Every structure is written in C-alpha cells, then in structure tokens.
Amino acid sequence: MGLHFNKSWKILIGAVSVSLVGCGGAGLETPDSLSQATQGVDGAVTLTLHGGAELNLECGVDSWSDPGATATDGSGAPLTVQSYNSGNDGFGPGPQSGAEGTYHVSYLAHDANWNLAEGLRTVNVRDTQAPTLTLAGETDIIHTCGSNWVDPGYSASDACYGNLTLSVAVTNTVNGWSEGTYTVAYEVQDSAGHTVSASRTVTVVDCPVYE
Template sequence: MSRRCRIIVYSILIGIAAGVLALVIKLLFFSGLFVPTLELIGAEHIEINMNETYQDPGAQSTYRFMDNRAHIIVENQVDTQKLGTYQVIYRLDNADKKVIRQVTVSDTKAPDLRLKGEEEMTLFIGEDFTDPGYQAYDNCDGDISDQVKSTSTIDFNNSGTYEVRYEVKDSHGNVARARRVIRLLEDPLNTKLAYDHDMFDNTMFEWWFNKSQDHQRTTAAKSEDWLAAYSAYYQGPDEKVIYLTFDEGGNDITYIKEIADVLNENDVKATFFLTRNYIRNESAFVRELVDAGHVIGNHTWNHYDMTTLANAESIDAFVEELTQEEKTYLEVIGEPMPKLFRFPRGATSERALKLVHDLGYQTFFWSHAYYDYGSDVSKQEALDTLLDHYHNGAIYLLHPSNKGNFEAMSDFIAEMKRLGYRFDTLDHLK
C-alpha cells in the first residue's frame, strides 16, 4: 500500500475513533457522570379533587451513577383547600437544574348521599309513611343534608311498587342521586268476614286416617268428596307423587334447618306450615326457604283450637289468627302468602272449614303421619314408617322436632326416586 493510501486509512480510523469517543463522552455526560440528572416521576400534570390528600410522586436524580435524590429541594405550592392550578418545583442544590409539575385542584366529585334506614320498605295501605331520612356530605361544601330534594311517586290509595327519589347538588354543580323503593300492600288485617255460619256444625273432630296397607290409597276421617266442598284435601291425585309437609311452631329442639339442607341437596321442594311467630322470629331462614323454592303455608298466629273461635262473638279473632300471619309473611317476604292452611293439631269442624274456605284458603290434612313429636325417634324407626306407608298422592305430615326424621330424610328421598316417585308442593295440588 502506498504512503498516500495509508495516510487516508489512518485519517478515516482517527475520525471514527474521535466520533466514538465523543458519543461515549456525551452518554456519560447525560447519564449523570459529569452533570446530575433530574426528571419527574409520573405525569407532568396531575388533577385532584378539592380537600383530597395530595400524594406527590416525586422526582429522581443521579450523579456519577449514584442516587442523587438527597440533593433535590422541593417547593410544593399545592393548596388542596382552594381551587386552582399549582406548581411543584424540584431543584438540585448541587446544580442549576429544575423540573416543574403542574397540579390542578378542582371539584369533579359528587356529594356522598346516603339513605338512613332501609332502601326497600314495605308499607300497608292506611299506614303513615315517615321517611327515615338521609345524609349528604360534600368534599367542598361539607354537610349539605338540608339541600337534599326528594320526590315521590307513591299513591297511598293503591297497592303497588313506588319510589322516593333523592337528589342533591354541590356548589360546583356535581349531582348525587339515590332512591328508596316502597312496596305498598293491602293490609290483611282489614279483612272482615260476615258471619252467617251457624247452619254449619261446629262439633270438633281431630283428623285421623287409616294407614296405607300394601301402598294403597287410604281413607280418613272425612271422604275426599265431603272435603272438596271446602277446598280441603288429605291426599293428592292417584299418581306417583309425594307431598312432604312439615309443621313448625317454634319448638325448643328442632332440626328444621338441617332438614331444609337435605331437601335442597336432593332438589326436593316441600311445604312448611309455620306459625306467625316462627316466621317473625326466623325471618332470615324463612326467606331462604322461599328463595330455594319451598312453599310456606298458614298455621295460624297462636296455634289455637280454631273451633273455639268459630262463632259470631269470636269471628274477628278467628280471622285475625290467619291475617296476622299473612301480614307478617308480607313484611318478611314482600309478597302475598300462598293460601294454604293447616289446622293446629288437625282439630277442626265443618264450620271452621267453611270459614277458612270463605277466607280464600285451601285446607290440607294428611294421609300419613306417626308419633314423631318425641326427640328420641331413631333414624331407623323414622325410615321404616316413611317407607312402609307410602302411596300415590301421599301427603306426609312430619315434625322437625326429632332427629330421626332428619337423619332418615335423604335415604327416604333416594328410595322414592328409585321407585319412580316425584316430590311436589301443595300449591300445585288443585
């Protein structure tokens, strides 16, 4: 290679080396080796609502590849109690360098509007409505409860579902809304029954039946035809169907919740005849029963012998035994009670049946029961009697007060299903 060519090559190499060196020096310079860096963490512009706490994201700095944040001086001008745009300035005490963040304090937040009391209420026609009230608080204006406006769609003369709507606006135009649902219902206690029933015999008889033999349909205290005149039944149609019913008035010992779990696990629906006080005292459980598809029947308020009230002097008390329970059911469930009735202890009369019929109810006795009040009934004893006397359309009367019924229930259901039977609720028996 000639001397001239070598000079040209060397010149090119020297130029490349100089360029690389300049780039390295530049990178080192801007990486903080010679001059500290300073940059914001997070956005250059932040917006917050008035009276909210401002959490500053901060800034970062490096110098000679080391953390240089200790040399950052922060000038925070943000006043969250006043609307406006403020600056947060970050400076270095070891370099003439600064960065700025803009912080806007505004009010875009709606007031906090909260209802006192229940958001869904049940009222009866004739009752006074007292609004439980409300509370409104705004991040800028403070307590503005006195500025809440309410409007109502309630027609107090007609049953239905209505709303009370609430609205409040703060000084910067932010609006909050809420609503309360009001279910206005006919009051069952307004039910009156004109008494002209003296022509019906009021001789009390307690329900009895002949136990099924060889799984044949059975006979009982009154014939099906006699009962039909009063919309009363003791067995269902001659089909492979079983009706499980449970009477509960609030025993000290009860396995009703365990029985309900077994029914639900086996996808079996049953009918529960409950007293008014039980519905009131166990309202959450009663709602669970209804939600699961079980049916609640009327078993009276006080579990009286209803024949003692089946006369002109006591007719209002007779009616109230049913309507007090209806009203409690409405309050708990929010819808009318099914018109299914069972006399306490099965004690009735023709007159009492007629009175219940005139109140719009169907009455249900039973075609199989056994002495299951005692807590000492074993699983095997319960299972044996349940299986020995099943028949088409059987209505079983059972009490949850003994553990045997609970322990036998799953096996009984499985065997009935194996034999081709289905289970149903009494509201489907017409």
C-alpha cells in the same frame, strides 16, 4: 464570577422518570449530546423527578406525598434539590388532596458554578366519584290509611365535598288517607356534577270504604 443562568434546557423522558438537564455551553441539539449530558458532561446538571411529572389524585380519597427529586452534577456527584410548594418546604402548602384543582410543585438544583436544572410536577386533584345516598328504614313500606306518612329519613355524603344531606332533593308526596302505591324519589348532586338517586315505595292500605 457573576451569577450565570443557563439558557438551554432539555427534557429527557424515560420509562419511569423525567430528567431536566441544563448546560452552560452551547445548546444541546442532538440525541447523542443529550445522552452524554445525562452521563456527566462537564458543567451539566441533571435533575430527575421521581414518580412522574404529572400525578392524578382522587379528591378526598387519595393523599399527597411528594415523591421528591434527585440531582447530580457533571461528574455524577449528588446535589441538593430545593422543592417549592411540595408541602414539605416553606414555599407553599403543597397540593391539597381534599380540594379539586391543579397544583404545581417545582424543583431546583445547581452546582458550584451555578449551572442550574429545574423540574416541574403537575398534580391534578379531581372528583370523579359520585356521592353516596342512603335511605333510612325500608325502601318498601306499608302504611295504614288514616295518618300522615313520615319519611324515615336519608343521608348523603361525598368524599370530596363532605356532608350533602341538606342538598338532597325529594320529590313526590304520600297521601296517607288515600289508598295506592306511591314512589318517593331522592336525588343529590355534588359540585362536580355527579348525581346519585334512590327511591322508596310506599303503599297505603286499609282505607275505609264509604257506601
């Protein structure tokens, strides 16, 4: 008997899973026939994804672990499910939880007569969180007039994009020879467009008075 691929596929969406059914006979066109197929119509193969057909991961925070899938033949007997790009097979590295993007993991099962069922899972890795920006030292500083003010420093990091310290923009300068209150502003943005800012107040005091 030659290799036979089904032309009719149906997607059954349940409360906690997505079932894809392939049948070698006539097209399954009614809810009744769909229900029967999942209950073991001769020749039907049912594949169920665990954990949902679409998953969202926070970049650099969540980790990817394939929830897997199960399949049964028309008599209800379990079938082997082959995954592709799950990270646990030889067909791709799987979704990368540390890199933004949309990844796909597919699953395939067949019975002894090569009736097939397949499933597709979409994994979205998104960066929805802003970076962190930390100022070293105090945020309110008293500086005695007569010397250069030296910034105590700062650091920035992002769960998805790592160390962003070199990307911090610093605006406003402090004149260490002129009394007054200065506000130094710091801002950093990650590659997803999330921005965080901070500021430091420097007060220059005790400058000599010339009469």
